[in-house]
Amino acid sequence: MPPTPEDASGLALARLVPGLGDTVDLPGGTAWEPKWDGMRLLALADGPRTLLRSRHGGDLTRDFPEVTRAVAAQVPAGTVLDGELVVRRSGRVDYGALQRRASSADPAALAAHLPAGFVVFDVIQRAHVDLRPRPFIERRIALEELAAGWAEPLSTSPLTGDVDLAARWFRDLAGLGVDGLVAKGLDQPYRPGTRDWRKVKHRTAVDLVATAVTGSVAQPGALLLALPVDGELVPVGRSASIGLSAGIALGRQVVPLGGAPSSAIATRIAPLVVEVSADVPWSGGVLARPAQFLRARPELHPVEVVEPDALLVGC
Known part of the structure; x- marks a missing residue:
């Protein structure tokens, strides 16, 4: 087998x-x-x-x-x-x-x-x-x-x-x-x-990697987002505020990194693939404004996330 x-x-x-x-x-x-x-x-x-x-x-x-x-x-x-x-x-x-x-x-x-x-x-x-x-x-x-x-x-x-x-x-x-x-x-x-x-x-969403959360880990208020580049997770921006019910559901998927340094406003988490809305423009390799969080994709591995230029699709 x-x-x-x-x-x-x-x-x-x-x-x-x-x-x-x-x-x-x-x-x-x-x-x-x-x-x-x-x-x-x-x-x-x-x-x-x-x-x-x-x-x-x-x-x-x-x-x-x-x-x-x-x-x-x-x-x-x-x-x-x-x-x-x-x-x-x-x-x-x-x-x-x-x-x-x-x-x-x-x-x-x-x-x-x-x-x-x-x-x-x-x-x-x-x-x-x-x-x-x-x-x-x-x-x-x-x-x-x-x-x-x-x-x-x-x-x-x-x-x-x-x-x-x-x-x-x-x-x-x-x-x-x-x-x-x-x-x-x-x-x-x-x-x-x-x-x-x-x-x-379909280009309705972009996969990114959440590396930290603001607010409570059990109910994140927003996400700090990154892209894998040459084996490293490079920060590219953050999400917009996450609603109450979505935050509670997301909290079940988040794993805080014990012992990892955190700031006063953000807690580092185990890298988690998430989907955000694809309608946010990019400027200089980063998000031009906060992206709308859509859902977590815990079944995906961060190495499977690709750069957004590769997400332009069509027939």
């Missing part, structure tokens, strides 16, 4: 590119699928010993029992699936609802109110055979064979080799909780830790 990843180096990844035109001509031809606004998940099927792992190796098996049961019942032992954990509400994927469940003191207790689904886009092991060296098209065929009898909460991510349909997906699915497209070469193997895939995102 492929080792459970302890961090993102165990998963194949995608490199952010400016537009759809930058995703064509991948090895063997390009196929596109929606980029779901959820949490990356590996499912290791083994009957009653089935495990769910986050992209950083966290154990989610008991937190999402409905997904664990479905994988155990519907997926043959010796299979490892890669996909996205999502919560759907009112016909759309709702990342905020998923985050509320994941950050709850008892996530499993919310299963009836906020049921999760597992949208699978790759199979990296089948019948105890490692499929990662195989081309993506072979892995996709294997996935569709496995999924022939699946029922909710398991599903497969749609896939197309038609660039015009991909462009329509990019345009039309934005309101359904799909924040872009992922492109894969049909001949590409699954290479952990590499960014062989490509992704195009």
